[in-house]
Every structure is written in C-alpha cells, then in structure tokens.
Amino acid sequence: MADTLKIGNVSIERTAALAPMAGVADRAYRLMCKEYGAAYTVSEMVSAKGICYSDRKTAELCTVTDAERPMAVQLFGNEPEFMEKAVGIVLGYEPDIIDINMGCPVPKVVNTGAGSALMKDVELAARVTEAAVRAAGTVPVTIKIRSGWNHDSINAVEMAKAAEAAGASAVAVHGRTRDQFYSGEADISIIKAVKEAVKIPVIGNGDVKDLGTCQKMYGETGCDLVMIGRGSYGNPFVFREIAAHFSGEAYSPPDVDEKMRVMLKHIRLIIELSEKNEELAMHEARKHAAWYMNGYYGSAKFRGRCYQLSSYKEVEELASEFAELQHSRGL
Numbered sequence: 001m002a003d004t005l006k007i008g009n010v011s012i013e014r015t016a017a018l019a020p021m022a023g024v025a026d027r028a029y030r031l032m033c034k035e036y037g038a039a040y041t042v043s044e045m046v047s048a049k050g051i052c053y054s055d056r057k058t059a060e061l062c063t064v065t066d067a068e069r070p071m072a073v074q075l076f077g078n079e080p081e082f083m084e085k086a087v088g089i090v091l092g093y094e095p096d097i098i099d100i101n102m103g104c105p106v107p108k109v110v111n112t113g114a115g116s117a118l119m120k121d122v123e124l125a126a127r128v129t130e131a132a133v134r135a136a137g138t139v140p141v142t143i144k145i146r147s148g149w150n151h152d153s154i155n156a157v158e159m160a161k162a163a164e165a166a167g168a169s170a171v172a173v174h175g176r177t178r179d180q181f182y183s184g185e186a187d188i189s190i191i192k193a194v195k196e197a198v199k200i201p202v203i204g205n206g207d208v209k210d211l212g213t214c215q216k217m218y219g220e221t222g223c224d225l226v227m228i229g230r231g232s233y234g235n236p237f238v239f240r241e242i243a244a245h246f247s248g249e250a251y252s253p254p255d256v257d258e259k260m261r262v263m264l265k266h267i268r269l270i271i272e273l274s275e276k277n278e279e280l281a282m283h284e285a286r287k288h289a290a291w292y293m294n295g296y297y298g299s300a301k302f303r304g305r306c307y308q309l310s311s312y313k314e315v316e317e318l319a320s321e322f323a324e325l326q327h328s329r330g331l
Helices: 027-035 048-052 058-062 080-093 115-120 122-136 156-165 189-197 211-221 237-247 256-273 278-292 299-306 312-328
Strands: 004-007 010-013 016-018 071-076 097-102 141-148 170-177 202-205 225-228
Touching (some): 016 237, 027 256, 048 058, 048 080, 071 080, 080 122, 097 115, 115 141, 122 141, 141 202, 189 202, 211 225, 211 237, 225 237, 256 312, 299 312
Parallel strands (some): 097 141, 170 202, 202 225
Antiparallel strands (some): 004 010
16 A cells, blocks of 8 residues: 655555646546546646636636546745735635646746746746635645746745745745756756755656656655656556556556557547537547557557548547557557
C-alpha cells in the first residue's frame, strides 16, 4: 500500500497525480486517469477575473464530481482582489484544494501578468496567494510554479518560501523555465532545492512518463508527490503502472487491443460529457485518438487520419483497422 501525504486536511496517496493541462485534462480525461489510478487531479485553469464576471464556462470548468476526488480547481490571475473573490465563488463547487497557476508559459496568459509572469514578481505572487488563503478558509491553497522565468532568473526556491509564508499548503514545481516552454529537459535539481527549503509538501513535475522516471523523481528530489502531465497523453495506464508498483501488485502493460478499447471508451466519454453535438465534440477528441496510437507501426499515417474524424463510428472503424494492422505485424 502506498504512503499518503496530507495537503492541509486532504489525504493523497503518494503514487502519481495528474497535472492540470488546459485544453487536454478535461473531465473525461481526469475520469480516465482516475480510473487507472491517478492519486489526485486538478482542473483545467480557470480565469479568476472570468469567474468574477460570471463567465458562462465557469460551472463547466469548476464542477467537481466525486469520481475525480481528491481534486483541486486551478485558478489563474494576478490581482489579489479578484483572486479573493473568485476563490469565494469556487468554494461553492466544493473543491478539495484551490490551486493557483503561476507556471503557465502561454503568451495569452503571461501577457495579462498571470501564469509564469508571476515568477517575475515574487511579492505580488505572495499577495495573490495570501488573498486566496484568506478566502479559502479551511480549504488548502497550493501554487504551481516553474523553476524560473528564464535561465538567468531561477527563483523557484524564493517563490516557494514566499508562498509558504503567505499560507500556501503545498507547492508544485515544474523543472523548466518559462522560456523553455516544454522543450529540453526538466531540471529536477531545482525541485530538490525547493524541497530542502520549505516545510510544506512539494510536488515534482516534468518529464515523468513511466515508473522509472517516477522513481527517479521521488529518489533524486525527495518530493512528496509526483505529478504527470504530457506523459499521460493517450496513456492513462501510466498511473496503473505506478500504483501497482507501490501496492506490490503485478503490472501488465496494455496490448494494442486494450489501448484501442480504452481509447474508444475515452472518446465516448468526451462525447457524452460535451455540451456540443457529436461532430464538434469529435474535434476535441481527435488529438486523444492520435495519442493512443503513438509508438506503433504505421502510427504516423493513422494519426493524420485521426485529425479528420467527425463521428464515433469513424473512430470505431479506424481503431479496428489500426489493431488489425498491428496484429498482422505480430504485435
């Protein structure tokens, strides 16, 4: 049985958590990863200011279902007064944790002064955290940061210490700078440095894609929990592999038939949970279908076809054809 850690009053198994990923980790994605053993999930990021102005997508993004718990709702913003008000609104959805995004590198977020732009203003980041903590009451507040803005300003330790002083209950650290986006390798030594500098739990994130890289993250950083983002693309099985290791159970990697079955289940879920019609929901599902086919013979051609899909029936046919091709190759 895996150990557990506490973030505030929330217990989480020390296996692997699903990272928040805008445009990817929607409810269907979170439910699939949770079913396969993700210890903790986080919503896609939600604009604090948008919530305050009754953004119509608020309910869809902030709703927490029991199957996804323990779950955090992640907010982004750089104005303490809006963050405080937004947390008050989000509490109505009963999240287990409130997470503040201080690591998103995307220009449309950074250009508003939010996301990883907060790495350039530690004092403001602390005030945003304090405002969230004030509004959250007994619900723990966490922050997610990067190693720094760029190579010349690696300040994750300073950010983490400021967040701890501001009342944050944990900090997640992605071992890349904002300038790196998702290129190069994550520097996990910065996660180790953060862990040594604060008393609150530290969550390690960056380049974890299987049991081996998860063990490396735990072993080399001393972090309290590992978080997986892109390593889960088309691969909820990574959580099963890691959970099996920590519980001492046997793990069998999925064969192509299981991968296609799970891919079809995932896409059915996307369609069922979508407020859009099937054809529009399929636009969201296309990338997921492509990810499940990665690494197989002829997958490049099939991935290209995934981006033309417009109905569930077409996905079924493509999955069948893909599996048959792999079987013909003895896979």
